C-alpha cells in the first residue's frame with residue numbers, strides 16, 4: 026500500500042470512529058442514559074481528524090462544547106468519554122464535565138468550555154508559556170465562526186500578534202451559529218480581518234478533505250511553531266441540529282439541499298467500501314466503551330464537594 | 335500612621351508600608367519561582383501599580399513582567415491558559431471595577447475549572463484588584479466586589495488589611511495554593527506604614543485585637559478603622575473591643591467569629607462595600623444560624639450608603655462610614671444610644687485618607 030493510501034486509511038478510520046460514536050450517541054440518547062446536552066459534529070469530522078493528525082502529540086488543543094471529534098482525534102480514551110457522557114465516575118472528569126466540557130490533558134486536549142470563545146485566550150496563555158520556556162510546542166485554539174464575533178477573540182488576536190506566540194487559531198466554519206447564518210452576523214471576512222492584526226491567514230474551502238485539512242494544518246502549525254500566530258479557517262458542514270440528536274431542516278432556517286453538495290463529497294458517505302470494511306471493528310470498540318460506561322458507578326455523594334478549590 | 339494589628343515582639347519587628355510589602359512579595363515571587371510572571375496594564379511603567387511592581391520589569395526582564403493592551407477578559411483567559419500548563423501568572427487591575435470585564439473568565443472558567451473537570455485541571459493564579467477611594471474616584475473606580483466574587487464557589491477571595499497580611503499570605507498563595515485567588519487590595523492602605531512582626535496570618539480570619547466587651551468584625555481598610563475606634567473607646571470609656579479581621583472573604587473562620595460573639599454578646603460589622611446582600615449580611619447569617627441567643631442586641635452594620643459612589647467630596651464624605659460613626663456604633667452596642675461619650679470630631683476616615691492626594 027502506498028504511503029498516501031495508508032495515511033488516508035488512518036485518517037479515515039478516526040473520522041469514521043467519530044461518526045459512528047456520534048451515531049451511537051443518537052441511538053442511546055432517547056434512553057436518557059446520557060443526560061448531557063450534546064453538540065454533534067457529524068459532517069465536521071474531517072476538520073478534527075486532519076488537524077489533530079498534523080499536530081505533535083504534545084501540542085495542546087483548547088476546544089469548545091462541540092468537542093467529541095477533537096477528543097477522539099487527539100487520542101482521548103473512548104471508554105472514559107462514554108462514561109463521562111453517562112455521568113459516571115469512570116468518566117474523564119468523574120462525570121462532572123459531561124459532553125460540553127470534555128478534556129484529556131494526557132493527550133493534549135486541555136478542556137472545552139460551553140461559553141462561546143472563552144477558551145481562545147487559554148491557548149494564547151499556554152503558547153506564551155511555551156515561548157517563555159523556549160520549547161517548540163504550539164497551542165491550538167479551536168472555535169466556530171460565531172466565536173469570532175466575541176470581543177475576547179479580537180483581544181486575543183491582537184495580543185497574540187504583539188507577543189508573537191506559537192498559537193494556531195483554527196476556525197471551523199459551518200456557516201451557522203445556532204440558527205443564524207454568517208452573513209447576518211459578520212461584517213468582516215475572517216482572513217482579511219486577521220491581516221489587520223498582522224496575522225497571516227488562510228481559508229480552506231475543501232473542509233471535507235481530511236488530507237487537505239492535514240496539509241493546511243501542517244503548514245499553519247509550522248508557521249505558529251516559528252512564533253507566527255496563524256488563522257486557519259476551514260469550511261465545513263454540520264448535518265445535525267445545533268444541540269441534540271435530531272435533524273432540524275423542517276424548521277426552515279436552512280434546507281437539506283444546502284448540504285447535499287457537501288454530502289456528495291463526504292468521504293464517510295462516498296467511500297462505501299472502506300466504511301464497510303472498517304465498521305465492524307469500530308463497532309466492537311464502541312460497544313466496549315459503552316459497556317465500560319454502563320458498568321461504571323455513579324459518583325458518590327462525597328464527590329459533590331470535592332475538587333472545588 | 336503606623337498601625338499595629340498584632341502585638342509585636344520588639345526584637346523582630348520592622349516598619350513596612352503596604353505598597354512596599356506588595357513590592358517585596360512580588361519581587362520575592364519572581365526571584366524564587368521561575369514559573370511566576372506578572373502581567374497587567376502598566377505593571378512595567380514608572381508608577382508600577384502604585385509602587386507594587388516598580389522596576390521589576392528591569393530586574394526580571396520583559397518575559398516575566400510585562401504590560402498588556404486593554405484586554406481584561408483575554409488577559410485573565412491567558413493567565414488561566416498559562417496556569418493550566420504550569421506557570422504561575424499574577425495579573426493586576428488598577429481598579430477592581432475593571433475586573434468586571436473579566437467576569438466571564440473569572441466566574442465561568444477560573445472558578446469552575448477544577449470542579450468541572452473532576453479535579454484534573456487546575457489554574458492556580460493570583461488576580462490582584464485595587465479598590466479606589468477618595469479624590470473623586472466616583473462610581474466606577476471605587477467598587478469593592480468581595481461579596482460578588484466570594485459568592486461563587488471555586489474562588490478564594492482575600493482582603494489583606496495590613497502589610498503583615500501581604501507578606502504572610504502572598505507567599506503562601508503563590509507557593510502552594512491550588513486555585514485562583516482574588517486579592518482585593520485597598521488603595522487607601524498603600525501609603526500606610528505598618529509594624530510587621532514575625533508571625534503568621536492565616537488564609538482565613540484572625541483576631542487583630544483581643545477584647546471582652548464587643549466583637550467588631552471588619553474587612554480591609556475597615557480593620558484599620560476598627561482598630562482606631564477600639565483604641566478610642568478604650569481610652570474614653572474603658573470599653574474593651576475584640577477586632578476580628580475577616581481577611582478571607584471566601585473562607586472565613588466562622589468558629590472564631592462565633593466564639594468571639596459568644597464571649598462578648600455584641601457584634602459590630604464593618605465592611606468596605608454595600609450592606610445589601612453583602613459580607614455583613616453573611617456574618618449575621620452565620621452567627622444567627624449557630625445560635626441567635628448569643629446576641630444581646632441586634633448587630634450594627636457599617637458599610638457604604640446604598641448608592642453608587644458620588645464624586646463630590648461633600649457627598650463622598652457621608653457616603654463612607656466615618657471614624658465618628660464607627661466609634662458611635664461600638665459605644666451604642668455596649669452602652670446604648672444615650673452613651674453620652676464624646677465622639678471624635680473628624681468625619682473622614684484614615685490619616686491615609688487625609689494624606690491621599692490623588693490623582694489616582
Ligand SMILES: Cc1ncc(C[n+]2csc(CCOP(=O)(O)OP(=O)(O)O)c2C)c(N)n1
Nearest residue numbers: 091139140141169170171172199201202203
Ligand atoms: C458567550 C455565549 N453566548 C452565547 C452562547 C449560546 N450559544 C451556544 S453555541 C452558539 C453558537 C456558536 O456558533 P459557532 O461559534 O459558529 O460554533 P458552532 O456551534 O457552529 O460549532 C451560541 C450563540 C454561549 N454558549 N456563549
